[in-house]
Structure formats: structure tokens, C-alpha cells
């Protein structure tokens with residue numbers, strides 16, 4: 001009885017490492033184990049414990065450079081330039097911020113905390129853009145004081161708050177205006193409406209009036225319009241539709257002043273499973289640029305600087321999560337007919353270190369990483385250790401039928417939106433993050449300890465402080 005989804009093909013060789021899914025420097029060694037930058041997963045597990053987020057730092061640098069070059073080349077091909085912001089929400093630590101600074105990329109942050117990480121990582125304030133649909137006054141104050149290069153205005157009240165903050169600080173704050181373009185894209189389709197039903201951005205009809213207000217404010221400098229249409233996008237069409245809608249407004253705005261740039265957000269898709277065929281960034285970037293150029297020609301306006309905010313496409317494929325296998329259960333699926341069995345493989349993490357399957361039904365790929373195996377493929381569901389039946393890390397994939405307790409498995413493409421979305425649900429400690437470069441593994445975020453879990457628990461701290469130290473009064 002077939003219980004695997006239609007998209008999932010039984011792999012011919014479960015030991016094979018598919019370069020389209022795994023970090024560039026991950027290989028299976030001659031003795032069968034996954035190595036990342038030459039370091040075996042068994043050693044990584046022994047040194048840092050599991051669950052463990054591992055980032056192939058050399059791949060991160062290569063991917064970030066490729067994305068930046070591809071977007072810049074596409075912009076140059078239509079006579080303009082590109083500003084590329086790494087979307088910090090995908091994965092941000094001060095170490096990652098320092099890589100962004102070293103790479104000469106810009107950084108998009110979405111909270112005071114992300115701003116603090118960016119600054120501590122040495123990113124030049126002028127290269128930082130601040131997002132958010134409900135920025136606090138304190139976040140606005142910190143961003144203006146730091147001299148961030150752009151704040152993306154998401155509402156009229158925010159326009160007023162940023163203007164008065166900049167005035168109080170005697171600064172001129174560059175701003176963009178986030179527009180609800182009415183385009184929502186995911187993978188192959190996009191939906192175009194009058195206005196998308198969501199919390200971000202301003203209605204297109206309100207934009208001319210708000211830009212007039214920005215232009216009238218001595219302490220604000222208008223850079224241009226912004227739209228972000230979704231995530232995990234494989235096609236250029238949605239970006240082009242959003243660009244058309246924004247450029248039509250831009251043509252009107254240009255009659256009364258400068259509009260130097262157009263920010264089309266992030267959302268470029270990656271491969272999570274063998275069913276995904278994400279396009280090369282070069283080809284999608286070129287299509288978007290050509291769409292923008294054609295629309296500008298049609299409207300008779302100059303091609304603006306193009307800004308983008310890619311997150312997932314830079315960091316996602318560079319990360320893997322290592323888990324140790326615990327309980328394994330063969331569950332008979334009576335409704336599927338006689339003989340239908342699903343192998344439930346429990347690992348030592350779960351929805352607290354990867355919320356995407358439970359949040360978005362996201363699909364992932366898992367492989368046995370601590371050894372190779374010649375056993376037949378068994379359809380598995382990799383589940384976590386939380387008290388939720390929806391605590392699934394990999395809903396459907398194959399592992400060798402001899403998968404057993406204490407094996408280490410690796411889940412691919414967990415660099416984006418896993419560590420950054422992690423939680424302490426069920427009082428699990430959040431895993432460490434290790435970066436591997438030039439054959440060296442370095443801890444960039446240590447794992448949480450039980451003491452960390454209780455650090456904010458007032459009663460626990462009171463008890464701790466009232467205990468006699470070392471048994472003496």
C-alpha cells in the first residue's frame with residue numbers, strides 16, 4: 001500500500017549526497033560518515049552534543065557572494081545597480097553579522113534585538129535597514145541614533161514617529177515606504193488582488209499622500225518604495241507584477257521629486273527536497289531586471305536602483321541539523337490497508353529547533369549521517385520529543401531500514417528560519433550553532449543549559465540566592 005506522497009520518489013541510493021540539497025562542503029567519507037569541511041558528524045556530536053545546528057561557513061560566503069554578484073549583474077545589465085540586504089531574520093548572530101560586514105553586504109533587521117546584533121557584529125549603520133510593522137518608539141530611537149541607512153515605514157503613525165524622533169535627535173533619517181502591492185507569491189504561483197489581506201504595508205492608494213508628507217518633513221529623506229511578496233518563490237512573475245504596480249506609482253511620484261530606488265524584498269526559493277527545483281539566482285534575477293526595465297521603458301521613467309532582501313537563499317542550504325536517534329516504532333496504518341507501516345523515528349530535538357514543519361507544513365530531507373548502510377529504504381517520519389502529535393521534523397522521507405538507536409541523522413537546508421525560530425517549548429534547551437570553515441569547527445552560539453532555562457524564573461533565582469554557598473552560612 002502506498003503511503004508515501006506522490007512527490008517523494010524512493011531513492012536509488014540512500015548513501016548518495018545530492019549536491020542540490022546539502023552544503024557544498026558536506027561529503028560522505030570513505031568510511032561512510034557525513035563530513036562537513038572534513039569534520040565527521042560523530043566528532044561534532046561528541047564535541048558539541050546533539051541536536052546541533054552546523055553552518056558550512058565557506059558555503060555561506062560563496063552563496064552570499066554569488067547572490068550579491070547575480071543581483072548586481074542583473075541590475076547592471078539594465079543600466080542600474082543593486083543594493084543587497086541579507087535578511088537577518090533567517091539567521092542572525094553577531095558572528096553572522098560580522099560575515100555580512102566582511103562580505104560588504106547590507107543587512108535587514110526587524111527588531112531592536114536584531115539591530116543590536118548587527119551593530120555588535122560590526123555592520124556599518126549606513127548599511128542597515130530596519131523593518132517591522134509595529135516598531136516601538138525605543139526601536140525607532142535606537143535606529144535613528146545609530147544612523148541606520150534606511151527605516152522602512154509601515155504605517156502613517158510610524159511616519160510621524162520617525163519624523164519626530166529624527167527631529168528630536170537633529171538628524172535626517174532616510175526612509176522607504178512599504179507598500180501592500182496586492183501580490184502574494186509562493187513557489188510557482190502568485191496571487192494578484194486589489195490588496196492582499198495582511199498586516200504589512202500601506203495601501204497603494206495612500207502612497208502619493210504619504211510620500212508628499214515624507215517629502216515635506218525636513219528630517220526625513222525619501223528613498224523609494226518597498227514590497228515583499230512572500231517566500232520560497234521559484235518564479236520571477238510575482239516579483240515583476242509587484243514591480244509593475246509599484247513603478248506605476250513611482251512614475252507619478254517622480255513628477256514631484258526624486259525616487260532613487262525600488263526595493264523588491266526577499267523570498268527567493270531553495271531546494272528542501274528532491275521535488276524542489278529552485279532556479280539559479282542568476283536566471284531569476286535577470287528576468288526580474290528585464291521585467292523592471294521593460295516597465296520603466298513603458299512608463300518613460302529612469303530605471304531605479306534595485307534593492308533586494310534575500311535571506312533563505314543565502315543561509316538556508318548552508319545549514320544542517322544533526323540529531324541522535326532514540327525511539328523507533330513501526331506503526332501499522334490500518335486505514336491504509338493490510339501491511340501498511342510507517343516507521344516513526346524519534347530524535348532528540350523537534351519542533352523547538354525546527355518549527356517550520358508544524359508552522360508551515362514545510363517538507364525536509366533526512367539522511368543517515370553517522371554511517372552508510374546497504375539496508376533497503378524504509379519510509380519514515382522523523383518526529384521530535386515534544387508533547388504534540390504535530391511535532392514532526394520530516395514528515396515523509398526514506399532512511400535505511402536498519403536505522404537504529406544512537407545513529408546520527410542529518411536534516412538538510414536548516415540554515416534559515418530554524419535557529420532563529422527556535423523555542424524552549426517543554427523546557428528543552430536550544431541547540432548550539434557551530435560554524436565550520438577551513439576544516440575548523442567553531443562554536444558561534446553555545447547551547448543553552450538548564451541554568452539558562454531558569455535565568456528568568458524569579459522564584460528559582462530567589463531560591464538560588466537564598467541557598468548557603470558551598471554548604472556554609
Ligand SMILES: Cc1ncc(COP(=O)(O)O)c(C=O)c1O
Nearest residue numbers: 087228231266267309310311312
Ligand atoms: C520584508 C522581508 N524581507 C525579506 C525577507 C526574507 O525572505 P527570504 O528569507 O525568504 O528571502 C522577509 C521574510 O519574511 C521579509 O519579511
